[in-house]
Amino acid sequence: MPNTTQKLYYSHNNVLLEKIDDGYRIPKFFAAPAWLKKPQITHPLGMHEGAAIDVVEVTGPKDVPHPYTWVALRPALEALYPQLFNLLVRAHQILSWDKNHRYCGHCGVETKVNGSGFERQCASCHLLFYPRISPSIIVAIHKDNQILLARKANFLPNVYGLIAGFVEVGESLEETVHREVSEEVGLQVKNVQYVDSQPWPFPDSLMIAFTADYAGGEIELRDGELEAAAWYTADNFPGLPSSSISISRKLIDDFIGKHR
Ligand SMILES: [Zn+2]
Incomplete structure (x- = not known):
């Protein structure tokens, strides 16, 4: 079955966008293009334009083929405001939460993602960690x-x-x-x-x-x-x-x- 979940790629706080005449748009990727490095973290972000969308953290490469380009979060938000602003904010904050809550602040044991929600849980004391706002x-x-x-x-x-x-x-x-x-x-x-x-x-x-x-x-x-x-x-x-x-x-x- 073809993968119907769209992917939004992130690398080192940059978003992978497609250059178009008057700005940028999120590329329609449903599978990783061969030139992207291996996904590190994937999180579902919900629905976007009628399709499910995931944010995927990769480690590069730094140079990507035209018309794609890595754009830092701030200019990406400016370029995609207002339609995609909240989606990018969510993607960014989910990734930083995921990276910054790998260990339990109470007992120090590793945490694991719980189900498909934005929730990590300590394997030992079961304390829950949610994205911080x-x-x-x-x-x-x-x-x-x-x-x-x-x-x-x-x-x-x-x-x-x-x-x-x-x-x-x-x-x-x-x-x-x-x-x-x-x-x-x-x-x-x-x-x-x-x-x-x-x-x-x-x-x-x-x-x-x-x-x-x-x-x-x-x-x-x-x-x-x-x-x-x-x-x-x-x-x-x-x-x-x-x-x-x-x-x-x-x-x-x-x-x-x-x-x-
Ligand atoms: Zn714990």
């Missing part, structure tokens, strides 16, 4: 017709973004918003409203996006994470987030749409 908040703070934009020292020149941070244990998302805003810029906010969410594989986040209204305080860079933060109107913007696919950019574009 780290929730993070990102918030667009509005003050009349202005938005708070900020930059970290490691951002590319002229790139600005929004206040963001990881959810801590025992915290609600709204509490994280209030804490991060207070810690990073010393402001109080109100009317915290959920907008959207996006998986983000750098390294394993789920970004949960909010808007909030300014409620008090003066901008004060408190914890050293930011090198600049200020209020901007839509016609007076510094540089925007470098990635047009990020949820940060969507929140800023929403603000511009409303105020320009």
